[in-house]
């Protein structure tokens with residue numbers, strides 16, 4: 492499939508997606524990074540900024556932005572896959588609070604670099620509104636705010652909106668209340684990742700595309716065209732990680748799928764709102780997410796595609812007609828103004844990476860020079876920037892506030908062997924769908940969903 496057909500976003504970057512030259516043969520570097528998504532490129536960016544003399548090589552199997560970074564919902568948020576209570580249970584309350592503050596700073600930092608590097612990624616710092624459209628969803632909205640308060644975060648970080656305030660931001664059908672955080676920007680994700688690739692090249696980093704890495708080992712990244720020998724090797728392959736030898740059970744690739752509408756007329760936007768291009772969702776169990784694009788479309792996505800046996804990642808898995816139809820139906824339910832035939836022009840998807848304990852992590856082992864970051868679940872747009880800054884400090888041996896954050900050198904357990912992994916991930920999905928369905932039928936919160944969340948350690 493041509494790269495521009497992989498997502499609405501990749502079809503609307505302002506450059507052709509012609510691959511950069513592949514690795515010509517064996518070479519030496521100071522740092523070799525595998526994967527040219529946000530994680531690999533942010534790491535290269537901060538390393539090159541801190542030490543312009545470093546010889547940094549990025550190896551990418553396809554082209555920069557081929558993976559989730561060129562296909563996502565474009566929420567540059569301060570969200571983490573692990574809740575504050577779960578982080579506090581594992582690492583202590585202060586560490587959890589420090590991590591959340593670091594994420595708030597991260598959204599500002601991405602905005603700073605986007606402006607400084609002139610990356611035209613339609614950055615709009617409009618925050619996120621998460622709607623509550625049923626009794627149980629209102630309860631969850633209240634609980635989310637109460638939890639934020641327990642950790643010392645005030646209304647300036649997360650506010651509970653009454654019905655009128657919520658509707659003023661996003662007039663979806665049946666809105667009763669909402670939570671609102673200012674800590675999120677809507678971005679054009681592919682323009683961000685492509686712009687980052689150019690920014691690192693301006694700083695002297697070499698990117699080789701169409702260069703698959705077949706093995707990572709201390710001191711080397713091996714490809715069919717040759718080996719890059721370097722004392723530091725960074726794995727930044729997220730949902731594709733299980734394909735690397737020795738990493739089959741490190742990450743489960745879970746698919747998220749999206750649709751985009753045609754540009755909607757001004758009159759429709761007057762009815763919907765999202766005037767500040769707030770990203771939006773609601774408090775249901777199976778995650779949905781949307782943004783108003785700079786060209787006035789709705790880009791809208793959700794989970795629900797099945798996990799594939801053996802952690803397989805295949806191009807066809809991005810296209811699940813059943814999930815696209817469900818997304819279209821859900822968008823129509825949220826915004827009846829779109830009419831019975833929601834005008835969808837694009838459908839796509841991609842794999843994201845889920846660690847067994849649902850915890851993102853970043854790490855570097857000085858002994859063997861191997862570094863990694865990932866397991867962001869659906870929250871990698873912002874988090875990968877924090878990962879890149881942290882890896883740059885770890886690799887350079889800088890003891891900073893970032894290197895003391897609780898996710899540093901956290902080792903998630905490995906996933907169960909198959910068929911247990913397949914059974915567990917897909918059963919979880921079923922529980923959450925059934926919980927949403929039961930809640931909208933009965934108006935009461937689902938106990939099974941709460942139990943499953945606890946099982947995940949949320």
Ligand SMILES: Cc1cc2nc3c(=O)[nH]c(=O)nc-3n(C[C@H](O)[C@H](O)[C@H](O)COP(=O)(O)OP(=O)(O)OC[C@H]3O[C@@H](n4cnc5c(N)ncnc54)[C@H](O)[C@@H]3O)c2cc1C
Nearest residue numbers: 526528529530552558559560563564566704869870871872
């Ligand atoms: C549909 C969808 C919607 C999402 N929405 C959001 C959102 O709104 N907000 C948010 O925060 N997060 C979201 N996410 C998650 C987010 O996109 C990811 O967490 C983030 O892009 C991860 O970046 P990465 O660089 O770690 O991985 P990727 O972008 O997947 O990059 C990995 C790169 O490594 C390359 N690679 C893999 N294996 C090899 C190899 N062996 N050799 C060479 N190269 C290799 C791949 O080709 C790829 O380019 C979404 C994800 C999806 C799929």
